Amino acid sequence: MRKLTNRIYIGLVFLFLYIPIFVLIANSFNASKSRTVWTGFTFDWYVKLFHNETILGSLLNTLIIALVASVAATLLGTLAAIGIYNMKKVTRTIVMNISYLPIINPEIVTGVSLMLLFVAMKIELGYVTLILAHITFCVPYVILNVLPKLRQMDRNLYEAALDLGCTPTLAFRKVVIPEIMPGIMTGFLMSITYSIDDFVISYFTHGATSQTLPITIFSMTRRKVSPEVNALSAILFVVILAIMIIMNVSEMRKLPEDQRRRAAKAAKKGGRA
Protein backbone atom coordinates (compact mmCIF):
# COMPACT_ATOMS: atom_id res chain seq x y z
CA MET A 1 0.00 0.00 0.00
CA ARG A 2 2.66 2.40 1.09
CA LYS A 3 4.72 1.48 -1.94
CA LEU A 4 1.78 2.25 -4.19
CA THR A 5 1.21 5.74 -2.75
CA ASN A 6 4.93 6.38 -3.09
CA ARG A 7 4.81 5.49 -6.75
CA ILE A 8 1.74 7.58 -7.40
CA TYR A 9 3.39 10.50 -5.68
CA ILE A 10 6.57 10.20 -7.73
CA GLY A 11 4.46 9.82 -10.87
CA LEU A 12 2.60 13.01 -10.07
CA VAL A 13 5.83 14.92 -9.48
CA PHE A 14 7.27 13.80 -12.81
CA LEU A 15 4.02 14.54 -14.57
CA PHE A 16 4.01 18.03 -13.14
CA LEU A 17 7.60 18.56 -14.26
CA TYR A 18 7.34 17.16 -17.75
CA ILE A 19 3.79 17.89 -18.93
CA PRO A 20 4.68 21.38 -20.19
CA ILE A 21 7.50 19.94 -22.28
CA PHE A 22 5.32 17.20 -23.70
CA VAL A 23 2.63 19.72 -24.58
CA LEU A 24 5.28 21.74 -26.38
CA ILE A 25 6.63 18.75 -28.27
CA ALA A 26 3.15 17.68 -29.23
CA ASN A 27 2.36 21.16 -30.46
CA SER A 28 5.44 21.22 -32.63
CA PHE A 29 3.81 18.47 -34.70
CA ASN A 30 0.42 20.16 -34.76
CA ALA A 31 -0.70 21.17 -38.23
CA SER A 32 -2.76 24.01 -36.84
CA LYS A 33 -1.20 27.26 -35.69
CA SER A 34 -3.57 27.24 -32.77
CA ARG A 35 -2.20 25.92 -29.53
CA THR A 36 -5.47 24.52 -28.35
CA VAL A 37 -6.81 22.55 -31.30
CA TRP A 38 -5.16 19.47 -32.79
CA THR A 39 -5.81 19.35 -36.50
CA GLY A 40 -3.28 16.82 -37.67
CA PHE A 41 0.31 15.68 -37.67
CA THR A 42 2.92 17.60 -39.62
CA PHE A 43 6.67 18.17 -40.00
CA ASP A 44 6.07 21.55 -41.59
CA TRP A 45 7.29 23.59 -38.67
CA TYR A 46 10.55 21.70 -38.62
CA VAL A 47 11.03 22.29 -42.34
CA LYS A 48 10.25 25.97 -41.93
CA LEU A 49 12.57 26.18 -38.98
CA PHE A 50 15.52 25.01 -41.03
CA HIS A 51 14.76 27.66 -43.59
CA ASN A 52 14.50 30.46 -41.06
CA GLU A 53 17.72 32.45 -41.41
CA THR A 54 17.16 34.49 -38.25
CA ILE A 55 16.77 31.45 -36.05
CA LEU A 56 19.65 29.56 -37.58
CA GLY A 57 21.85 32.66 -37.37
CA SER A 58 21.14 33.19 -33.72
CA LEU A 59 21.60 29.49 -33.00
CA LEU A 60 25.07 29.72 -34.48
CA ASN A 61 25.71 32.87 -32.42
CA THR A 62 24.62 31.09 -29.28
CA LEU A 63 26.84 28.10 -29.91
CA ILE A 64 29.91 30.16 -30.77
CA ILE A 65 29.46 32.42 -27.76
CA ALA A 66 28.81 29.46 -25.46
CA LEU A 67 31.91 27.66 -26.64
CA VAL A 68 34.28 30.64 -26.55
CA ALA A 69 32.95 31.92 -23.24
CA SER A 70 33.03 28.46 -21.63
CA VAL A 71 36.59 27.71 -22.69
CA ALA A 72 37.75 31.08 -21.40
CA ALA A 73 35.73 30.79 -18.20
CA THR A 74 37.03 27.26 -17.56
CA LEU A 75 40.63 28.42 -17.93
CA LEU A 76 40.15 31.49 -15.76
CA GLY A 77 38.01 29.67 -13.21
CA THR A 78 40.42 26.75 -12.83
CA LEU A 79 43.39 29.06 -12.32
CA ALA A 80 41.35 31.12 -9.87
CA ALA A 81 40.34 28.02 -7.93
CA ILE A 82 43.97 26.93 -7.62
CA GLY A 83 44.91 30.40 -6.46
CA ILE A 84 42.11 30.48 -3.91
CA TYR A 85 43.01 26.98 -2.69
CA ASN A 86 46.55 28.07 -1.89
CA MET A 87 45.53 31.26 -0.08
CA LYS A 88 45.64 31.76 3.64
CA LYS A 89 42.38 31.10 5.41
CA VAL A 90 41.16 34.68 5.90
CA THR A 91 42.02 35.84 2.39
CA ARG A 92 40.49 32.68 1.00
CA THR A 93 37.17 33.27 2.72
CA ILE A 94 37.04 36.85 1.52
CA VAL A 95 37.99 36.05 -2.09
CA MET A 96 35.57 33.11 -2.23
CA ASN A 97 32.66 35.25 -1.09
CA ILE A 98 33.52 37.94 -3.60
CA SER A 99 33.66 35.42 -6.43
CA TYR A 100 30.36 33.83 -5.43
CA LEU A 101 28.61 37.18 -5.35
CA PRO A 102 27.71 37.17 -9.09
CA ILE A 103 25.78 33.93 -8.52
CA ILE A 104 23.61 35.41 -5.78
CA ASN A 105 23.36 38.79 -7.47
CA PRO A 106 20.08 39.16 -9.43
CA GLU A 107 20.82 38.59 -13.10
CA ILE A 108 19.14 41.79 -14.10
CA VAL A 109 21.54 43.76 -11.90
CA THR A 110 24.51 41.99 -13.46
CA GLY A 111 23.07 42.58 -16.92
CA VAL A 112 22.39 46.28 -16.44
CA SER A 113 25.70 46.95 -14.73
CA LEU A 114 27.65 45.13 -17.44
CA MET A 115 25.85 47.14 -20.07
CA LEU A 116 26.62 50.39 -18.25
CA LEU A 117 30.24 49.38 -17.95
CA PHE A 118 30.56 48.53 -21.63
CA VAL A 119 28.88 51.76 -22.66
CA ALA A 120 31.06 53.76 -20.30
CA MET A 121 34.16 52.09 -21.70
CA LYS A 122 32.88 52.79 -25.19
CA ILE A 123 32.92 49.13 -26.21
CA GLU A 124 30.35 48.61 -28.91
CA LEU A 125 27.69 46.11 -27.85
CA GLY A 126 28.02 42.96 -29.89
CA TYR A 127 29.95 39.70 -29.92
CA VAL A 128 32.76 40.95 -27.72
CA THR A 129 30.48 42.28 -24.99
CA LEU A 130 28.33 39.15 -25.07
CA ILE A 131 31.33 36.90 -24.69
CA LEU A 132 32.79 39.04 -21.92
CA ALA A 133 29.47 39.03 -20.11
CA HIS A 134 29.09 35.28 -20.43
CA ILE A 135 32.64 34.70 -19.17
CA THR A 136 31.80 36.88 -16.19
CA PHE A 137 28.85 34.84 -15.04
CA CYS A 138 30.40 31.46 -15.91
CA VAL A 139 33.65 31.84 -13.97
CA PRO A 140 32.05 31.44 -10.51
CA TYR A 141 30.47 28.14 -11.58
CA VAL A 142 33.84 26.80 -12.68
CA ILE A 143 35.42 27.87 -9.38
CA LEU A 144 32.51 26.28 -7.55
CA ASN A 145 33.16 22.96 -9.28
CA VAL A 146 36.96 22.91 -9.27
CA LEU A 147 37.56 24.02 -5.68
CA PRO A 148 35.90 20.98 -4.04
CA LYS A 149 37.99 18.69 -6.25
CA LEU A 150 41.14 20.44 -5.07
CA ARG A 151 40.01 20.12 -1.47
CA GLN A 152 39.29 16.41 -1.90
CA MET A 153 42.71 15.88 -3.41
CA ASP A 154 45.34 14.54 -1.07
CA ARG A 155 47.84 17.39 -0.67
CA ASN A 156 50.56 14.78 -0.59
CA LEU A 157 49.84 13.89 -4.24
CA TYR A 158 51.54 17.05 -5.41
CA GLU A 159 54.44 16.46 -3.04
CA ALA A 160 54.70 12.84 -4.18
CA ALA A 161 55.06 14.06 -7.76
CA LEU A 162 57.82 16.48 -6.73
CA ASP A 163 59.43 13.69 -4.74
CA LEU A 164 59.55 11.45 -7.79
CA GLY A 165 61.28 14.09 -9.87
CA CYS A 166 58.60 16.44 -11.23
CA THR A 167 59.25 20.16 -11.39
CA PRO A 168 56.32 22.11 -9.91
CA THR A 169 54.88 22.80 -13.38
CA LEU A 170 55.20 19.18 -14.40
CA ALA A 171 53.69 17.95 -11.14
CA PHE A 172 50.77 20.25 -11.74
CA ARG A 173 50.24 18.95 -15.26
CA LYS A 174 50.78 15.28 -14.55
CA VAL A 175 49.06 14.93 -11.20
CA VAL A 176 46.95 17.91 -10.15
CA ILE A 177 45.17 18.48 -13.47
CA PRO A 178 44.11 14.82 -13.91
CA GLU A 179 42.88 14.80 -10.32
CA ILE A 180 40.66 17.85 -10.72
CA MET A 181 39.66 17.07 -14.32
CA PRO A 182 36.14 15.91 -13.42
CA GLY A 183 35.57 19.26 -11.69
CA ILE A 184 36.95 21.15 -14.67
CA MET A 185 34.72 19.20 -17.05
CA THR A 186 31.63 19.74 -14.90
CA GLY A 187 32.47 23.44 -14.71
CA PHE A 188 32.89 23.58 -18.48
CA LEU A 189 29.60 21.80 -19.19
CA MET A 190 27.75 23.95 -16.68
CA SER A 191 29.21 27.06 -18.31
CA ILE A 192 27.99 25.90 -21.71
CA THR A 193 24.55 25.18 -20.32
CA TYR A 194 24.26 28.53 -18.56
CA SER A 195 25.62 30.37 -21.54
CA ILE A 196 23.07 28.79 -23.92
CA ASP A 197 20.40 29.26 -21.28
CA ASP A 198 21.06 32.87 -20.46
CA PHE A 199 18.55 35.46 -21.47
CA VAL A 200 18.57 38.37 -19.06
CA ILE A 201 22.27 39.24 -19.16
CA SER A 202 22.48 38.63 -22.91
CA TYR A 203 19.50 40.89 -23.41
CA PHE A 204 21.39 43.85 -21.99
CA THR A 205 24.73 43.14 -23.58
CA HIS A 206 23.92 42.04 -27.12
CA GLY A 207 24.10 44.21 -30.22
CA ALA A 208 21.91 44.35 -33.28
CA THR A 209 23.80 41.67 -35.19
CA SER A 210 24.64 39.41 -32.29
CA GLN A 211 21.32 38.04 -31.12
CA THR A 212 21.41 34.79 -29.24
CA LEU A 213 18.75 32.14 -29.54
CA PRO A 214 16.80 32.99 -26.37
CA ILE A 215 16.64 36.62 -27.45
CA THR A 216 15.42 35.68 -30.92
CA ILE A 217 12.77 33.38 -29.48
CA PHE A 218 11.71 36.10 -27.08
CA SER A 219 11.35 38.67 -29.82
CA MET A 220 9.43 36.12 -31.93
CA THR A 221 6.98 35.37 -29.13
CA ARG A 222 6.40 39.04 -28.54
CA ARG A 223 4.61 39.28 -31.81
CA LYS A 224 2.93 35.89 -31.91
CA VAL A 225 4.25 32.52 -30.91
CA SER A 226 5.25 30.85 -34.10
CA PRO A 227 5.03 27.05 -34.00
CA GLU A 228 8.58 27.12 -35.34
CA VAL A 229 9.60 28.05 -31.84
CA ASN A 230 7.89 24.90 -30.57
CA ALA A 231 9.84 22.87 -33.08
CA LEU A 232 13.09 24.57 -32.09
CA SER A 233 12.43 24.03 -28.39
CA ALA A 234 11.59 20.39 -28.98
CA ILE A 235 14.86 19.87 -30.84
CA LEU A 236 16.83 21.59 -28.07
CA PHE A 237 15.18 19.39 -25.46
CA VAL A 238 15.88 16.18 -27.34
CA VAL A 239 19.48 17.15 -28.09
CA ILE A 240 20.17 18.00 -24.44
CA LEU A 241 18.50 14.76 -23.32
CA ALA A 242 20.61 12.76 -25.77
CA ILE A 243 23.84 14.42 -24.62
CA MET A 244 22.93 13.70 -21.02
CA ILE A 245 22.22 10.04 -21.69
CA ILE A 246 25.40 9.56 -23.72
CA MET A 247 27.48 11.23 -21.02
CA ASN A 248 26.02 9.11 -18.25
CA VAL A 249 26.31 5.85 -20.16
CA SER A 250 29.92 6.48 -21.14
CA GLU A 251 30.79 7.46 -17.56
CA MET A 252 29.23 4.23 -16.29
CA ARG A 253 31.14 2.13 -18.79
CA LYS A 254 34.43 3.85 -18.13
CA LEU A 255 34.48 3.73 -14.36
CA PRO A 256 35.05 0.64 -12.26
CA GLU A 257 32.53 -0.22 -9.56
CA ASP A 258 33.75 1.83 -6.64
CA GLN A 259 34.36 4.97 -8.67
CA ARG A 260 30.85 4.74 -10.06
CA ARG A 261 29.46 5.50 -6.65
CA ARG A 262 31.81 8.43 -6.25
CA ALA A 263 30.84 9.78 -9.65
CA ALA A 264 27.18 9.54 -8.73
CA LYS A 265 27.88 11.57 -5.61
CA ALA A 266 29.86 14.17 -7.54
CA ALA A 267 27.12 14.47 -10.13
CA LYS A 268 24.61 15.19 -7.40
CA LYS A 269 26.82 17.90 -5.96
CA GLY A 270 27.45 19.38 -9.40
CA GLY A 271 23.76 19.73 -10.24
CA ARG A 272 22.19 23.14 -10.28
CA ALA A 273 20.84 24.27 -6.93
Added chain:
Amino acid sequence: MDKNKIIELKGIFKEYNGEQVLKGIDLDIHDKEFVTFLGPSGCGKTTTLRIIGGFVTPDSGDVLFNGRRVNDVPPYKRAVNTVFQKYALFPHLNVYENVAFGLRLKKEKESVIAAKVAEMLDLVNLRGFEKRSVSLLSGGQQQRVAIARALCNEPKVLLLDEPLGALDLQLRKEMQIELKKIQQRLEITFIYVTHDQEEALTMSDTVVVMNGGVIQQIGTPQDIYNEPVNAFVAKFIGESNILPGIMHEDYKVEFAGDNFECVDKGFRHLEPVDVVIRPEDITICPPSDKVINGLVESVLFKGVHYEIMVRAYSDLWKIHSTKAPEVGSVVGIDFTPEDIHIMRKMESSEDYAALEHLNEQRAGTGEEAGTVE
Protein backbone atom coordinates in the same frame (compact mmCIF):
# COMPACT_ATOMS: atom_id res chain seq x y z
CA MET B 1 83.68 8.21 12.06
CA ASP B 2 84.00 4.65 10.87
CA LYS B 3 80.95 4.85 8.68
CA ASN B 4 80.32 7.61 6.17
CA LYS B 5 77.67 10.14 7.02
CA ILE B 6 75.03 10.50 4.33
CA ILE B 7 72.82 13.14 5.95
CA GLU B 8 73.74 15.72 8.56
CA LEU B 9 71.34 18.07 10.27
CA LYS B 10 73.01 20.99 12.01
CA GLY B 11 71.17 23.25 14.43
CA ILE B 12 67.81 23.03 12.69
CA PHE B 13 65.14 25.44 13.93
CA LYS B 14 61.65 25.69 12.50
CA GLU B 15 58.68 27.80 13.51
CA TYR B 16 55.05 27.49 12.39
CA ASN B 17 52.60 30.28 13.18
CA GLY B 18 54.67 31.48 16.11
CA GLU B 19 55.13 28.00 17.50
CA GLN B 20 58.64 26.64 17.68
CA VAL B 21 58.34 23.12 16.22
CA LEU B 22 62.03 22.28 16.06
CA LYS B 23 64.45 23.69 18.60
CA GLY B 24 67.91 22.89 17.40
CA ILE B 25 68.08 19.46 15.83
CA ASP B 26 71.57 18.03 15.42
CA LEU B 27 71.74 14.63 13.86
CA ASP B 28 73.99 12.50 11.70
CA ILE B 29 72.56 9.69 9.63
CA HIS B 30 74.84 7.10 8.11
CA ASP B 31 74.79 5.05 4.97
CA LYS B 32 72.72 1.83 5.04
CA GLU B 33 71.31 2.68 8.42
CA PHE B 34 67.70 2.14 9.54
CA VAL B 35 66.95 5.24 11.60
CA THR B 36 63.64 5.80 13.35
CA PHE B 37 62.31 9.13 14.60
CA LEU B 38 60.15 8.22 17.55
CA GLY B 39 57.99 10.53 19.58
CA PRO B 40 54.44 11.58 20.42
CA SER B 41 52.44 13.55 17.87
CA GLY B 42 53.60 17.12 17.59
CA CYS B 43 57.15 16.34 18.66
CA GLY B 44 58.59 17.52 15.34
CA LYS B 45 59.50 14.14 13.88
CA THR B 46 57.48 14.56 10.69
CA THR B 47 58.73 18.12 10.24
CA THR B 48 62.30 16.83 10.52
CA LEU B 49 61.54 14.22 7.87
CA ARG B 50 59.96 16.82 5.59
CA ILE B 51 63.04 18.99 5.96
CA ILE B 52 65.18 16.08 4.79
CA GLY B 53 62.75 15.47 1.91
CA GLY B 54 62.92 19.12 0.91
CA PHE B 55 59.24 19.95 1.47
CA VAL B 56 60.01 22.26 4.37
CA THR B 57 62.80 24.80 4.56
CA PRO B 58 64.31 25.25 8.03
CA ASP B 59 64.37 28.77 9.52
CA SER B 60 67.98 28.28 10.48
CA GLY B 61 70.51 25.50 10.44
CA ASP B 62 71.90 23.37 7.65
CA VAL B 63 70.93 20.15 5.92
CA LEU B 64 73.87 18.32 4.38
CA PHE B 65 73.81 15.42 1.92
CA ASN B 66 77.19 13.75 1.57
CA GLY B 67 78.73 16.88 3.05
CA ARG B 68 77.03 19.22 0.57
CA ARG B 69 74.56 21.83 1.80
CA VAL B 70 71.14 21.19 0.26
CA ASN B 71 68.90 23.69 2.10
CA ASP B 72 67.79 25.28 -1.14
CA VAL B 73 67.68 22.16 -3.29
CA PRO B 74 64.06 21.40 -4.25
CA PRO B 75 62.60 17.92 -3.56
CA TYR B 76 62.78 16.85 -7.21
CA LYS B 77 66.53 17.29 -7.25
CA ARG B 78 67.24 15.37 -4.04
CA ALA B 79 68.43 11.77 -3.98
CA VAL B 80 65.70 10.81 -1.53
CA ASN B 81 62.23 9.43 -2.05
CA THR B 82 59.30 9.40 0.30
CA VAL B 83 56.60 6.94 1.26
CA PHE B 84 53.76 9.14 2.42
CA GLN B 85 51.50 8.45 5.36
CA LYS B 86 48.36 8.12 3.27
CA TYR B 87 50.31 6.56 0.40
CA ALA B 88 49.52 9.43 -2.00
CA LEU B 89 49.21 7.09 -4.97
CA PHE B 90 48.07 8.74 -8.19
CA PRO B 91 44.44 7.65 -8.52
CA HIS B 92 44.28 8.23 -12.29
CA LEU B 93 47.14 5.81 -12.95
CA ASN B 94 47.20 2.05 -12.54
CA VAL B 95 49.72 0.16 -10.43
CA TYR B 96 52.25 -0.13 -13.25
CA GLU B 97 52.09 3.56 -14.15
CA ASN B 98 52.33 4.61 -10.52
CA VAL B 99 55.52 2.65 -10.04
CA ALA B 100 56.87 3.75 -13.43
CA PHE B 101 56.14 7.43 -12.73
CA GLY B 102 59.66 8.42 -11.71
CA LEU B 103 61.30 6.48 -14.53
CA ARG B 104 59.01 8.02 -17.14
CA LEU B 105 60.14 11.45 -15.96
CA LYS B 106 63.71 10.37 -16.53
CA LYS B 107 62.69 9.42 -20.08
CA GLU B 108 63.92 5.85 -19.71
CA LYS B 109 63.31 3.34 -22.50
CA GLU B 110 60.11 1.36 -22.18
CA SER B 111 62.04 -1.91 -21.87
CA VAL B 112 64.12 -0.49 -19.00
CA ILE B 113 60.98 0.76 -17.27
CA ALA B 114 59.17 -2.56 -17.67
CA ALA B 115 62.10 -4.49 -16.22
CA LYS B 116 62.51 -2.11 -13.28
CA VAL B 117 58.81 -2.01 -12.47
CA ALA B 118 58.64 -5.80 -12.56
CA GLU B 119 61.63 -6.00 -10.24
CA MET B 120 60.05 -3.54 -7.79
CA LEU B 121 56.66 -5.24 -7.81
CA ASP B 122 58.47 -8.48 -7.18
CA LEU B 123 60.25 -6.93 -4.24
CA VAL B 124 56.97 -5.92 -2.60
CA ASN B 125 55.16 -9.13 -3.58
CA LEU B 126 52.73 -7.51 -5.97
CA ARG B 127 53.56 -9.37 -9.15
CA GLY B 128 50.51 -9.62 -11.40
CA PHE B 129 48.92 -6.43 -10.09
CA GLU B 130 50.28 -4.21 -12.88
CA LYS B 131 46.99 -3.46 -14.58
CA ARG B 132 44.94 -2.96 -11.41
CA SER B 133 43.51 0.39 -10.50
CA VAL B 134 45.15 1.63 -7.30
CA SER B 135 41.82 2.65 -5.81
CA LEU B 136 40.72 -0.99 -5.87
CA LEU B 137 43.65 -2.20 -3.75
CA SER B 138 43.51 -2.85 -0.03
CA GLY B 139 45.40 -0.59 2.35
CA GLY B 140 48.28 -3.04 2.63
CA GLN B 141 48.56 -3.39 -1.13
CA GLN B 142 48.47 0.37 -1.63
CA GLN B 143 51.25 0.63 0.89
CA ARG B 144 53.32 -1.82 -1.12
CA VAL B 145 52.73 0.14 -4.32
CA ALA B 146 53.84 3.31 -2.55
CA ILE B 147 57.04 1.60 -1.44
CA ALA B 148 57.70 0.19 -4.91
CA ARG B 149 57.09 3.60 -6.48
CA ALA B 150 59.52 5.32 -4.12
CA LEU B 151 62.19 2.63 -4.52
CA CYS B 152 61.93 2.60 -8.32
CA ASN B 153 63.96 5.81 -8.47
CA GLU B 154 66.80 4.06 -6.65
CA PRO B 155 67.10 6.66 -3.91
CA LYS B 156 70.08 6.73 -1.56
CA VAL B 157 67.70 7.39 1.28
CA LEU B 158 64.10 6.34 1.66
CA LEU B 159 61.89 8.45 3.91
CA LEU B 160 58.88 6.77 5.46
CA ASP B 161 56.28 8.89 7.25
CA GLU B 162 54.31 6.59 9.57
CA PRO B 163 53.76 4.25 6.63
CA LEU B 164 52.03 1.51 8.59
CA GLY B 165 49.79 3.75 10.67
CA ALA B 166 46.61 2.90 8.78
CA LEU B 167 47.09 -0.87 8.74
CA ASP B 168 45.69 -3.35 11.23
CA LEU B 169 47.97 -4.93 13.81
CA GLN B 170 48.59 -8.22 12.04
CA LEU B 171 49.41 -6.58 8.72
CA ARG B 172 51.55 -4.00 10.46
CA LYS B 173 53.73 -6.70 12.02
CA GLU B 174 54.15 -8.45 8.67
CA MET B 175 55.06 -5.21 6.94
CA GLN B 176 57.57 -4.32 9.66
CA ILE B 177 59.50 -7.49 8.97
CA GLU B 178 59.18 -7.02 5.24
CA LEU B 179 60.37 -3.43 5.30
CA LYS B 180 63.39 -4.42 7.34
CA LYS B 181 64.18 -7.16 4.81
CA ILE B 182 63.84 -4.75 1.89
CA GLN B 183 66.15 -2.29 3.59
CA GLN B 184 68.79 -4.93 4.19
CA ARG B 185 68.52 -6.30 0.69
CA LEU B 186 68.77 -2.97 -1.09
CA GLU B 187 71.40 -1.69 1.33
CA ILE B 188 70.06 1.85 1.44
CA THR B 189 69.28 4.20 4.30
CA PHE B 190 65.76 4.19 5.70
CA ILE B 191 64.51 7.08 7.78
CA TYR B 192 61.32 6.02 9.44
CA VAL B 193 58.87 8.12 11.42
CA THR B 194 56.57 6.51 13.95
CA HIS B 195 54.91 7.09 17.30
CA ASP B 196 54.77 3.34 17.94
CA GLN B 197 57.65 2.46 20.25
CA GLU B 198 57.41 -1.25 19.58
CA GLU B 199 57.71 -0.63 15.84
CA ALA B 200 60.75 1.54 16.45
CA LEU B 201 62.45 -1.04 18.66
CA THR B 202 61.72 -3.90 16.25
CA MET B 203 62.99 -2.36 13.05
CA SER B 204 65.66 0.18 13.79
CA ASP B 205 69.42 0.22 13.93
CA THR B 206 69.15 3.58 15.60
CA VAL B 207 66.26 5.20 17.40
CA VAL B 208 66.00 8.97 17.73
CA VAL B 209 63.56 9.80 20.51
CA MET B 210 62.05 13.26 20.11
CA ASN B 211 59.80 15.41 22.23
CA GLY B 212 58.84 19.06 22.07
CA GLY B 213 61.04 19.74 19.07
CA VAL B 214 64.15 18.45 20.80
CA ILE B 215 66.03 15.18 20.42
CA GLN B 216 65.83 13.43 23.77
CA GLN B 217 68.05 10.47 23.07
CA ILE B 218 69.83 8.77 20.19
CA GLY B 219 70.88 5.16 20.47
CA THR B 220 70.34 1.55 19.55
CA PRO B 221 66.97 0.08 20.55
CA GLN B 222 68.71 -1.74 23.41
CA ASP B 223 70.33 1.49 24.65
CA ILE B 224 67.10 3.39 24.50
CA TYR B 225 65.18 0.71 26.34
CA ASN B 226 67.76 -0.23 28.93
CA GLU B 227 69.41 3.11 29.51
CA PRO B 228 66.83 5.86 29.00
CA VAL B 229 68.48 9.24 29.62
CA ASN B 230 65.47 10.84 31.22
CA ALA B 231 62.00 10.24 32.56
CA PHE B 232 60.38 11.13 29.26
CA VAL B 233 62.27 8.49 27.32
CA ALA B 234 61.70 5.92 30.05
CA LYS B 235 57.99 6.63 30.04
CA PHE B 236 57.64 6.74 26.29
CA ILE B 237 59.59 3.55 25.62
CA GLY B 238 57.81 0.77 27.39
CA GLU B 239 56.24 1.03 30.80
CA SER B 240 58.09 2.07 33.89
CA ASN B 241 57.91 3.01 37.53
CA ILE B 242 59.42 6.44 37.97
CA LEU B 243 60.13 7.39 41.58
CA PRO B 244 61.78 10.47 43.06
CA GLY B 245 65.09 9.68 44.73
CA ILE B 246 68.27 11.16 46.16
CA MET B 247 71.77 10.12 45.18
CA HIS B 248 73.90 9.80 48.29
CA GLU B 249 77.14 8.77 46.67
CA ASP B 250 78.30 6.68 43.73
CA TYR B 251 76.40 3.40 43.62
CA LYS B 252 74.09 4.43 46.48
CA VAL B 253 70.61 5.86 46.03
CA GLU B 254 67.72 6.56 48.37
CA PHE B 255 64.14 6.17 47.25
CA ALA B 256 60.83 4.69 48.45
CA GLY B 257 61.98 5.26 52.01
CA ASP B 258 65.11 3.15 51.83
CA ASN B 259 68.70 3.06 50.62
CA PHE B 260 69.59 0.86 47.66
CA GLU B 261 72.68 -0.23 45.93
CA CYS B 262 72.78 0.68 42.25
CA VAL B 263 75.20 0.68 39.29
CA ASP B 264 75.12 4.40 38.47
CA LYS B 265 77.71 6.98 39.38
CA GLY B 266 78.84 10.49 38.62
CA PHE B 267 76.13 12.42 40.44
CA ARG B 268 76.55 15.23 42.93
CA HIS B 269 76.21 14.44 46.62
CA LEU B 270 72.53 14.46 47.59
CA GLU B 271 71.46 15.24 44.04
CA PRO B 272 67.72 14.71 43.47
CA VAL B 273 67.20 12.10 40.74
CA ASP B 274 64.50 10.09 38.99
CA VAL B 275 64.66 6.38 39.63
CA VAL B 276 63.27 4.16 36.87
CA ILE B 277 62.45 0.51 37.35
CA ARG B 278 60.78 -1.48 34.58
CA PRO B 279 57.66 -3.42 35.67
CA GLU B 280 59.02 -6.64 34.15
CA ASP B 281 62.28 -6.34 36.13
CA ILE B 282 60.46 -6.57 39.45
CA THR B 283 59.95 -9.94 41.16
CA ILE B 284 57.17 -10.53 43.62
CA CYS B 285 58.38 -12.35 46.73
CA PRO B 286 57.01 -13.12 50.18
CA PRO B 287 57.05 -10.01 52.35
CA SER B 288 60.20 -9.58 54.46
CA ASP B 289 62.43 -6.90 56.02
CA LYS B 290 64.88 -7.05 53.12
CA VAL B 291 62.49 -5.73 50.46
CA ILE B 292 59.79 -3.11 50.04
CA ASN B 293 56.46 -4.51 51.18
CA GLY B 294 53.17 -3.40 49.73
CA LEU B 295 49.47 -4.13 49.43
CA VAL B 296 48.17 -5.59 46.18
CA GLU B 297 45.56 -3.11 44.92
CA SER B 298 44.60 -4.66 41.60
CA VAL B 299 45.52 -7.48 39.25
CA LEU B 300 44.82 -7.20 35.54
CA PHE B 301 45.22 -10.04 33.05
CA LYS B 302 47.11 -8.80 30.00
CA GLY B 303 47.62 -11.98 28.02
CA VAL B 304 51.35 -12.64 28.32
CA HIS B 305 51.46 -11.44 31.91
CA TYR B 306 49.45 -9.96 34.74
CA GLU B 307 49.69 -6.27 35.49
CA ILE B 308 49.79 -5.93 39.26
CA MET B 309 49.45 -2.62 41.06
CA VAL B 310 51.04 -2.62 44.52
CA ARG B 311 50.77 0.26 46.99
CA ALA B 312 53.81 0.73 49.24
CA TYR B 313 53.69 3.87 51.38
CA SER B 314 52.74 6.65 48.98
CA ASP B 315 54.17 4.92 45.93
CA LEU B 316 52.12 2.88 43.51
CA TRP B 317 54.22 0.20 41.79
CA LYS B 318 53.39 -1.39 38.49
CA ILE B 319 54.63 -4.96 38.25
CA HIS B 320 54.47 -7.45 35.40
CA SER B 321 54.42 -11.09 36.44
CA THR B 322 53.15 -14.37 35.08
CA LYS B 323 51.84 -15.28 38.52
CA ALA B 324 48.97 -13.35 40.05
CA PRO B 325 48.96 -12.64 43.82
CA GLU B 326 45.62 -12.18 45.52
CA VAL B 327 44.15 -8.69 45.68
CA GLY B 328 44.45 -7.40 49.24
CA SER B 329 47.43 -9.57 50.14
CA VAL B 330 50.79 -8.16 51.22
CA VAL B 331 53.76 -8.92 48.97
CA GLY B 332 57.43 -8.05 48.75
CA ILE B 333 58.82 -6.03 45.82
CA ASP B 334 62.23 -7.31 44.81
CA PHE B 335 64.74 -6.10 42.23
CA THR B 336 68.48 -6.18 41.70
CA PRO B 337 70.87 -3.18 41.56
CA GLU B 338 71.08 -3.63 37.76
CA ASP B 339 67.32 -3.05 37.48
CA ILE B 340 67.64 0.42 38.99
CA HIS B 341 68.14 3.15 36.39
CA ILE B 342 69.09 6.53 37.78
CA MET B 343 68.32 9.63 35.75
CA ARG B 344 69.15 13.24 36.39
CA LYS B 345 66.03 15.17 37.29
CA MET B 346 64.77 17.58 34.67
CA GLU B 347 62.60 20.63 35.19
CA SER B 348 60.56 19.33 32.31
CA SER B 349 61.05 16.84 29.56
CA GLU B 350 62.07 19.75 27.38
CA ASP B 351 64.83 20.90 29.65
CA TYR B 352 67.39 21.21 26.96
CA ALA B 353 70.24 22.39 29.15
CA ALA B 354 70.01 19.35 31.35
CA LEU B 355 70.00 17.10 28.34
CA GLU B 356 73.02 18.90 26.95
CA HIS B 357 74.81 18.42 30.20
CA LEU B 358 73.94 14.77 30.22
CA ASN B 359 75.12 14.34 26.67
CA GLU B 360 78.41 15.94 27.50
CA GLN B 361 78.85 13.56 30.33
CA ARG B 362 78.03 10.58 28.17
CA ALA B 363 80.51 11.85 25.62
CA GLY B 364 83.07 12.10 28.40
CA THR B 365 82.65 8.46 29.30
CA GLY B 366 83.49 7.32 25.82
CA GLU B 367 80.03 7.20 24.33
CA GLU B 368 79.25 9.52 21.53
CA ALA B 369 76.44 11.82 22.33
CA GLY B 370 74.39 13.63 19.75
CA THR B 371 75.55 11.36 16.98
CA VAL B 372 74.31 8.12 15.66
CA GLU B 373 76.73 5.29 15.77
